[in-house]
Amino acid sequence: MRSSHLTFRIALLLLVTAGVRAADVEIQVNDQKQVPIAELAVWLTPLDRPTPPAPSNLHATVKQQDEEFTPYISIVRVGTEVAFPNLDDVQHHVYSLSRPAQFEIPLHGGNQTESVVLDKPGIIPVGCNIHDWMISHIVVVDTPWFGQTDADGRLRLTDLPAGRYTLEAWHPRLRKSHSEEITLAAGTPLTVPLELKLRPDRRLRRAPDAGGHGY
Incomplete structure (x- = not known):
């Protein structure tokens, strides 16, 4: 009887663990000209559970x-x-x-x-x-689930619990943060392609120094 009870508890633990684990999520981001967007800040906020x-x-x-x-x-x-x-x-x-x-x-x-x-x-x-x-x-x-896209416009986040999330993305050249809801299923990888419209880069540029160097 004790052995059966232990087996049941182990099976339940495995079931619960499987239910809160999810495959990695990969975000691929391009601009309106299909050029990868690097340094984009991306974060996922859970909707089904408290934030750790x-x-x-x-x-x-x-x-x-x-x-x-x-x-x-x-x-x-x-x-x-x-x-x-x-x-x-x-x-x-x-x-x-x-x-x-x-x-x-x-x-x-x-x-x-x-x-x-x-x-x-x-x-x-x-x-x-x-x-x-x-x-x-x-x-x-x-939220603990965040990162930035690399030079190829990609970001991979791992070991997220299954459930619904708000995915947000921000860059200074966006008019506002991008936001959408995604759902992660346990054991199922998810790829999220994004196409975001960037405004022109209007940053001030450093004035040339005495040697004529600037940018």
């Missing part, structure tokens, strides 16, 4: 280097501490006036690092008060 709590001690880095922010776009989870090291020989003044996070890192020189904890979801543009062309975008999401 975020771990502590989440860290990310946005460098100030060659009078640019690197990376240009990043995506992090709520509660992430983002460091802004200055690797240049000149001073920078980092700031954001966004609704999710308003902060300021006053004038600071090379080899100095300041950090900011981003505790609200949303899109956070970051600029430099000294160099107008310097800009970075940080996407803060409240």
